[in-house]
Amino acid sequence: MKIGLAGIGKLGSAMMTHWNKSNLPIGIFHPDSSKAEQFAERYPNAHPLTDNEMRHMDMILLALPAGKVISFMDSIIPENSSIVFINMATALPTKKIKERFPSCKVCGLKYMGHSRDLMENGKGLFITEDQLPAPIQDLFRPVGEIIKDSEERVAEINKLATYYAVKTAVEIENELTGKGYDPAYIKRGLTSLAPEVIRSYSEGTLGHFAKEIVMEIQESNKKAAD
Numbered sequence: 001m002k003i004g005l006a007g008i009g010k011l012g013s014a015m016m017t018h019w020n021k022s023n024l025p026i027g028i029f030h031p032d033s034s035k036a037e038q039f040a041e042r043y044p045n046a047h048p049l050t051d052n053e054m055r056h057m058d059m060i061l062l063a064l065p066a067g068k069v070i071s072f073m074d075s076i077i078p079e080n081s082s083i084v085f086i087n088m089a090t091a092l093p094t095k096k097i098k099e100r101f102p103s104c105k106v107c108g109l110k111y112m113g114h115s116r117d118l119m120e121n122g123k124g125l126f127i128t129e130d131q132l133p134a135p136i137q138d139l140f141r142p143v144g145e146i147i148k149d150s151e152e153r154v155a156e157i158n159k160l161a162t163y164y165a166v167k168t169a170v171e172i173e174n175e176l177t178g179k180g181y182d183p184a185y186i187k188r189g190l191t192s193l194a195p196e197v198i199r200s201y202s203e204g205t206l207g208h209f210a211k212e213i214v215m216e217i218q219e220s221n222k223k224a225a226d
């Protein structure tokens with residue numbers, strides 16, 4: 001199967017990192033051919049594609065910003081195309097693409113999480129509403145797990161997690177800045193302490209000190225509810 005990747009940003013780079021480890025050949029497309037060539041140089045399993053070569057792929061992964069997916073497909077789709085398109089844009093419902101291109105085979109597959117985590121750790125979580133063909137499932141095995149759920153769920157979780165992460169970061173920064181701490185300490189709190197405490201909390205591996213803080217918060221919430 002000839003696979004093309006449109007989109008060489010953070011998500012595209014993260015997925016390519018793991019496909020490279022598995023030596024899965026992937027064609028790379030970018031309107032600026034020099035950027036496609038530079039990207040492909042980073043991954044031995046990658047090769048840049050021309051416009052015409054892209055039109056002859058069996059599958060095209062759309063790891064593009066939501067606002068660029070429709071225009072890209074307008075420019076690339078030949079008549080009577082048999083290409084299977086994989087919509088990965090979180091903010092673009094797959095049903096909108098299907099309505100715009102009713103004769104095309106389009107599947108939705110959205111990543112839940114942060115691209116940096118996917119690049120460094122793999123084991124990504126991908127959501128689809130579709131019954132994905134076996135070749136697509138095989139392609140994503142080195143990258144992570146696919147589960148069936150609504151696409152809206154991805155946007156909801158990503159938005160909520162991002163909101164509270166940013167809110168917490170701003171509160172930490174304001175609190176430490178207000179107390180006059182050195183900027184190096186503030187940066188350490190934001191980039192090391194807070195992220196690792198959240199990771200430990202999610203994994204159930206908090207230390208004694210952090211567990212006491214959890215108990216204080218739970219007790220405070222209980223009193224507030226009463």
